Amino acid sequence: MDWFSSDFHFGHNNIIKYCNRPFDSVESMNSAILTEVNTKVKPSDTLYYLGDLCMDHNFTQWAKWIEQIKCQNIYYLLGNHEPDDLQKIYDDGGCPKNIVWLGDYLQPKCSGKRIVLFHYPIESWNGSHKGVYHLHSHSHKELPTSATMRRMDVGVDCHNMKVLSLDEVLKILDARPWVDPRVEWRTKGDLWKQDHERTPV
Secondary structure, eight states: OEEEOOOBBTTTTHHHHHTSOOOSHHHHHHHOOOHHHHHHHHHSSSSEEEEEESSSHHHHHHHHHHHTTOOOEEEEEOSSSSTHHHHHHHHOOOEEETTEESSSEEEOOETEEEEEEEESSSSOOTTTGTEEEEESSSSSTOOOOOTOOOEEEOSGGTTTTTEEEHHHHHHHHHHHHEEOOHHHHHHHHHOOGGGGSSOOO
């Protein structure tokens, strides 16, 4: 089974206040998130994690958090709060063994569905005009999303501190009345004009 999540921010006291998380201490937050992910995501499942595991930029501490996640197939997308030189450490074989891939951008096919994964939200992603899904994080509920877009923040702050299965993701996005984004952009008159409509430069 495929799972998606992001923005745990282990050890980050202020995230409780900033994002109104339902915890009275960072310890209870850390414990609840670990229980959530380890209860739902089995060791043989696949977890796509879209960055910002913890606020400590020390690799040793980051690795300790990763090792507490029981899933043995973690695809890790880099966020803006990561240990220094994490990509190089992974490339040199220094990451915990349950990290099977680490990088900035990924386009997996999950149960036949094309999905674009990136820590940051993309306005026009590869295949967006063909109904391809885009999952991101980073916004912590602060980014308004069009009701017709197949784009979603999978960070825990956007989903009541829960990790999401592929089925849950598709249920949310497929419920939206998808419209080719070029229709809206062309209506505004600023993007995706046909070649013969463009003004020569």
